[in-house]
Amino acid sequence: VNSAEQGAKRASAHVDSQRLNQHLMALAAIGGRSDGGVSRETLTELDLEARRYVCKLARELGCSVFQDDCGNLFFRREGSEDLPPVLTGSHIDTQPVGGKYDGAYGVIAGLEVLAALNDAGISTRAPIEVVSWTNEEGSRFAPGAMGSSAFVDPTRMPDYLESTDRDGIRLGDALQRAFAAFPYLPRRPLGQPLTACIELHIEQGPVLERAQSALGVVTSIQSVRWFSVCCSGRMAHAGTTPMDERCDAMSAALEIAAALQTLAGQWRNQGLRMTLGRWQVIPNSVNTIPGRVEFSIDARCVDEQLLEHFEAGLRQLLEDYQWDGQLEVERFFARGTTHFPPQMLELTRRACEQTCQALELKAPLALTSGAFHDAMYLAEQCPTAMIFVPSRHGISHNAKEYTEPGQLYAGARALAYAVTELALR
Amino acid sequence: VNSAEQGAKRASAHVDSQRLNQHLMALAAIGGRSDGGVSRETLTELDLEARRYVCKLARELGCSVFQDDCGNLFFRREGSEDLPPVLTGSHIDTQPVGGKYDGAYGVIAGLEVLAALNDAGISTRAPIEVVSWTNEEGSRFAPGAMGSSAFVDPTRMPDYLESTDRDGIRLGDALQRAFAAFPYLPRRPLGQPLTACIELHIEQGPVLERAQSALGVVTSIQSVRWFSVCCSGRMAHAGTTPMDERCDAMSAALEIAAALQTLAGQWRNQGLRMTLGRWQVIPNSVNTIPGRVEFSIDARCVDEQLLEHFEAGLRQLLEDYQWDGQLEVERFFARGTTHFPPQMLELTRRACEQTCQALELKAPLALTSGAFHDAMYLAEQCPTAMIFVPSRHGISHNAKEYTEPGQLYAGARALAYAVTELALR
Numbered sequence: 063v064n065s066a067e068q069g070a071k072r073a074s075a076h077v078d079s080q081r082l083n084q085h086l087m088a089l090a091a092i093g094g095r096s097d098g099g100v101s102r103e104t105l106t107e108l109d110l111e112a113r114r115y116v117c118k119l120a121r122e123l124g125c126s127v128f129q130d131d132c133g134n135l136f137f138r139r140e141g142s143e144d145l146p147p148v149l150t151g152s153h154i155d156t157q158p159v160g161g162k163y164d165g166a167y168g169v170i171a172g173l174e175v176l177a178a179l180n181d182a183g184i185s186t187r188a189p190i191e192v193v194s195w196t197n198e199e200g201s202r203f204a205p206g207a208m209g210s211s212a213f214v215d216p217t218r219m220p221d222y223l224e225s226t227d228r229d230g231i232r233l234g235d236a237l238q239r240a241f242a243a244f245p246y247l248p249r250r251p252l253g254q255p256l257t258a259c260i261e262l263h264i265e266q267g268p269v270l271e272r273a274q275s276a277l278g279v280v281t282s283i284q285s286v287r288w289f290s291v292c293c294s295g296r297m298a299h300a301g302t303t304p305m306d307e308r309c310d311a312m313s314a315a316l317e318i319a320a321a322l323q324t325l326a327g328q329w330r331n332q333g334l335r336m337t338l339g340r341w342q343v344i345p346n347s348v349n350t351i352p353g354r355v356e357f358s359i360d361a362r363c364v365d366e367q368l369l370e371h372f373e374a375g376l377r378q379l380l381e382d383y384q385w386d387g388q389l390e391v392e393r394f395f396a397r398g399t400t401h402f403p404p405q406m407l408e409l410t411r412r413a414c415e416q417t418c419q420a421l422e423l424k425a426p427l428a429l430t431s432g433a434f435h436d437a438m439y440l441a442e443q444c445p446t447a448m449i450f451v452p453s454r455h456g457i458s459h460n461a462k463e464y465t466e467p468g469q470l471y472a473g474a475r476a477l478a479y480a481v482t483e484l485a486l487r
Numbered sequence: 488v489n490s491a492e493q494g495a496k497r498a499s500a501h502v503d504s505q506r507l508n509q510h511l512m513a514l515a516a517i518g519g520r521s522d523g524g525v526s527r528e529t530l531t532e533l534d535l536e537a538r539r540y541v542c543k544l545a546r547e548l549g550c551s552v553f554q555d556d557c558g559n560l561f562f563r564r565e566g567s568e569d570l571p572p573v574l575t576g577s578h579i580d581t582q583p584v585g586g587k588y589d590g591a592y593g594v595i596a597g598l599e600v601l602a603a604l605n606d607a608g609i610s611t612r613a614p615i616e617v618v619s620w621t622n623e624e625g626s627r628f629a630p631g632a633m634g635s636s637a638f639v640d641p642t643r644m645p646d647y648l649e650s651t652d653r654d655g656i657r658l659g660d661a662l663q664r665a666f667a668a669f670p671y672l673p674r675r676p677l678g679q680p681l682t683a684c685i686e687l688h689i690e691q692g693p694v695l696e697r698a699q700s701a702l703g704v705v706t707s708i709q710s711v712r713w714f715s716v717c718c719s720g721r722m723a724h725a726g727t728t729p730m731d732e733r734c735d736a737m738s739a740a741l742e743i744a745a746a747l748q749t750l751a752g753q754w755r756n757q758g759l760r761m762t763l764g765r766w767q768v769i770p771n772s773v774n775t776i777p778g779r780v781e782f783s784i785d786a787r788c789v790d791e792q793l794l795e796h797f798e799a800g801l802r803q804l805l806e807d808y809q810w811d812g813q814l815e816v817e818r819f820f821a822r823g824t825t826h827f828p829p830q831m832l833e834l835t836r837r838a839c840e841q842t843c844q845a846l847e848l849k850a851p852l853a854l855t856s857g858a859f860h861d862a863m864y865l866a867e868q869c870p871t872a873m874i875f876v877p878s879r880h881g882i883s884h885n886a887k888e889y890t891e892p893g894q895l896y897a898g899a900r901a902l903a904y905a906v907t908e909l910a911l912r
Contacts, residue, residue, distance in 0.1 A: 267727030286726065288773055299883055300762035300785045301711065302692030302857035305755050307881065312763050313748065319741050330730050337725035338737050340773050343766045348713055348783040350884070351762050358773040360725040432727035456732065458724060459775075 069184055070483035074417060076178035077478050079471040086170045086470070089115060089154065090162035099461025100162055104155035104197035105133065105236040110243050112154050116169060116194055117244075123176045125192075130252045131219060132212040133196040133240050139176050141189040141485060146255040148190050148484045149444075150175065150477060152263055152436060153198035153209070160199070161463020163264045163470075167451070169194045171262050171474040178478050186485035188257050195436045196237075203233045210436035214443045216252040256444040258406065258484045261437040262477045263448060264465050268456030269429050276472045277414040277426040278450035281407060283438045284333075284430050285366045287373060288395035289359040291318060291380070295387035297345060297353030308351055309386040312343065315355040318383060322359065325375045334363045334372060335432070364430050366399050400438045406447035413479035414449060417472050426476075433458075449476050494609055495908035499842060501603035502903050504896035511595045511895070514540060514579065515587035524886025525587055529580035529622035530558065530661040535668050537579050541594060541619055542669075548601045550617075555677050556644060557637040558621040558665050564601050566614040566910060571680040573611075573909045574869075575600065575902060576618035577688055577861060578634070582626050586888020588689045588895075592876070594619045596687050596899040603903050611910035613682050620861045621662075628658045635861035639868045641677040681869040683909050685835065686862040687902045688873060689890050693881030694854050701897045702839040702851040703875035706832060708863045709758075709855050710791045712798060713820035714784040716743060716805070720812035722770060722778030733776055734811040737768065740780040743808060747784065750800045759788045759797060760857065789855050791824050825863045831872035838904035839874060842897050851901075858883075874901050 092112045093102030102108045113135060117127050120137035128136045138147065152168025172192035179186070195213075200206025203225040212218050223234035241249075265271075270278045295311035319338055326336035340358040359376070363369045373393070380389050402410075407428075414426035431448065440446045451473040454464040517537045518527030527533045538560060542552050545562035553561045563572065577593025597617035604611070620638075625631025628650040637643050648659035666674075690696075695703050720736035744763055751761035765783040784801070788794045798818070805814050827835075832853075839851035856873065865871045876898040879889040 265727065266724055267729070268732050269729070284726065297885070298881065299691050299858055300760065300764060301709065301787055301859070302690065302883070303760070303881060304693070304857075305760055307693050310762070312766075316741060316744050316748070316763075320745055323738065323741070335725065335728070335730055337735070337774070337776050338741075339725060339768075339775050339777060340771050341737075341766055341768045343764075346765050348765050349762070349785050350764050352764060360774050362726055433724055434726070456723065456728060458727070460722075 066483045066486040069486045070413070070479040071416065072182045073175065073178050073184055073482035074420070074475045074479040076182040077174055077471065077475045078177065079467060081177065082170065082174045082470060082474050083467050085119060085173065086162065086166060089166050089170060093156065095461060097461040099159050100156045101159055102154070102156045103158060103202040104199065105202070105240050109155055110240060113194070113244070116154065116173070119173050120192065123173065123180060125176065127247060128250050129244065129247050130213065130250055132209045132222070132252060133237050134209040134213060135194040137173065137192040139179065139190045141186045143187045145188040146257045148188050148257045148481055149193055149259040149440070150190070150261065150481050151193035151195070152261055153195045155197055155199050157199050157201050157459045159461055160459055161461060163463055163465050164266065164458055165198055167264060167470060168262045171477055174474050175478040175481050179482065184482065186482065187487065188485045190481060190485050198436055202227045207434055207436055207439055210439040213252050214439045219252070259437065259440040259444055259446040260410065260477060260480050261435055261448045262473050263435055263450060264453045264458065264463070265450040266433050266453050266456070266458035270427060270450060270452035271454065271456065273427045274424055275427040276423045276452065276469045277418060277476055278429045279407060279411045279414055279426050280431050280448035280450055281402060281428050282364050282430050283400040283435065284362045284364045284432055285369055285399040286360065286362045286395070286397050287369055287393055289376065290356060290392045290394055291359065292354065292356040292390040293318065293387060294354050295352065298351045300349040300351055303351060310351050311355040311387060312352040314383070314385050314387060315357060318379065319357065321379050322376065325379060326361070326372065329368050329372065332365060332368055334361065334368055336361050362432065364399055400441050402441060402447045403445050406445045409480050409483065410447045410449055413476040416479055417476040420475070421472055423472060447480070449473060491908045491911040494911045495838070495904040496841065497607045498600065498603050498609055498907035499845070499900045499904040501607040502599055502896065502900045503602065504892060506602065507595065507599045507895060507899050508892050510544060510598065511587065511591060514591050514595060518581065520886060522886040524584050525581045526584055527581045528583060528627040529624065530627070530665050534580055535665060538619070541579060541598070544598050545617065548598065548605060550601065552672060553675050554669065554672050555638065555675055557634045557647070557677060558662050559634040559638060560619040562598065562617040564604065564615045566611045568612045570613040571682045572614040572616040573682045573906055574616050574618055574684040574865070575686065575906050576620070577686055578620045578623035580622055580624050582624050582884045584886055585884055586886060588888055588890050589691065589883055590623055592689055592895060593687045596902050599899050600903040600906050604907065609907065611907065612912070613910045615906060615910050623861055627652045632859055632861050632864055635864040638677050639864045644677070683831065684862065684865040684869055684871040685902060685905050686860055686873045687898050688860055688875060689878045689883065689888070690875040691858050691878050691881070691883035695852060695875060695877035696879065696881065698852050699849055700852040701848045701876065701894045702843060702901055704832060704836045704839055704851055704853045705856050705873035705875055706827060706853050707789055707855050708825040708860065709787045709789045709857055710794055710824040711785065711787045711820070711822050712794055712818055714801065715781060715817045715819055716784065717779065717781040717815040718743070718812060719779050720777065723776045725774040725776055728776060735776050736780040736812060737777040739808070739810050739812060740782060743804065744782065746804050747801065750804060751786070751797065754793050754797065757790060757793055759786065759793055761786050787857065789824055822863070825866050827866060827872045828870050831870045834905050834908065835872040835874055838901040841904055842901040845900070846897055848897060872905070874898060
């Protein structure tokens, strides 16, 4: 273990901040926008160009390159023994208007770790692979985290292949075009065995910035449940219908929404987050009493039990609600809390602490991830962990997304430490 | 006056229920739907076909036919003296999905009055004109009541000509096509002098049905104010943003809407009606905290003063509301209460009472119109009144719109009474 730790420190010290930044900015230029953002949705021509760029970077580092049946790209640095690889990486697709860092940082930092190992002349026992997952964002083809979830459960692929984008293009057809663009890339099956996985990502929230910490040890990814509440009343003329003859779907929706905020509010200090983000009003006309209002509830918490209480409260509330119209509730997505295993948390905590000491930064912070990440699915497959760097003002999925170069450097150093120690053990 | 009353009674007795119904159903077949509704928006091919049909009915009654610069159609039965005409009528355009009665009933009943006068062999002093106003509904081109408002104020026309439908077609161009379809119809300027105006219409609300009255004397059209409230917060990730770091535009909108319902509720028994009908949420995504929520307020009351209090309360409420985001309110439409003049109310009350007595129906009810009508603008120009017949379940702007034939007959008889008395005086 001692020599593994020493190797990890050496690899970490060989991370090159300038090179990291240069590669990250070169990648951001592919689909780059005049407002500083990046528009590079999955499997578009720009995404294929970005894939070409990261493949080139990897080959220059001496890696072999593979892709699997979901278009996930793997850059492999061989180890001295025939062991399952240590995996790191993230994704290079963006939201319709995204930033330079979300996903891209994890892939470029992974390649920087390989470069640092080369520069330090370190040969590892286990091979190391850097992955670039297909369609993490889910904005073009639903659902998100497609590549990583297909990797851990290939039975999802037949459904995924039929997913269509807003122009009616099937994922299956978009994938075939991507395969045709890389005809000589060796294919391998989904779901290879892995030694461990570490994903480095921007926080996309304000916690690290507020704490003035450059590095975050992600202990868990909070659970989420998505509901749709539909209130069906009676559409009627706003002018001619007396107040006591109405069956106003919006009035009901407003009362229910207010009650939901009270319900969720009691667990606010225990970390329950509730968002009523999507509203569909029919007929949505100034002078017509709404006949139908449907709204979404996004409820998240690290404490799964608390979400369970919230759902029970929601259902009770709707059952107790008295009016002439109809109410329906549907839970259309749910995913439990991901707890990263203690030995991986111990490692990432140590990697972050060593980095902060070396760079004279404030100690790392343990925190929860509010967003989904590919690591959520990888955790089903192998010991997994995540490291976060700050997002300025907590902004992400936005052209204004920003992380300071010094923080990006610190993150890559911590990643190099953790990945190298795992591969040397 | 005595001979005018006697003539009015005779004309009323000559109204033919079967003929009225037959013409109404024949008109409803133009744009008729399998669900019983009618889709015949203004100045469409179907509307032009409907115009051809009512022109044919009018010519068969011996009327001369005119149109004005807004495409309003006038069917004229000459009087014995050179006086301004007594006007009746309504509109034959419908909502995208409307019923058989809204508007069409007033035009067909107007023509039935002329037929009854013919059958009774009555010659009137003043000419009588039946009008079919262009674009009362306002669903294809905004605003509604276009033809009647242009008639009373022709300076509105230049703006109206530039109004475009959802396909970008200008009203001016749609009108030119309509004029081309009727090349031999004499044109006359907007805004002719009138002796008086009476509009017969379905109630579109539940008041007459609830009171079991077949006829309603409309005393006024309630005033209306339309507002738009815009809450601008900060769009952010629903998963990563802690509750106390949010500037959630939907939370603000929900609180303001609840406060508005309390505000409006205190005047509920005095007849204030409030509807929050149109909601625009940006970006309207399940997992994004809304950055912007805009909603409309439709507030109506017969008591103008009360609407004034409501608006003051609304503005105070928004001024007092404390949050990190921004609030804006805009009043984008306002129209004061239309009070029909006492001598016209006395006439329509008498016309309705005589009809109810003759048909052994329950006495007529005095009521307020919750909806706009062309008569609202005509009241600026000449002594005006309205008569209502019931709408089953208060339903209108809907394929289910329905009024019993006996009620339609009673309405046409009351109209014949009032129009004849005005034209004989």
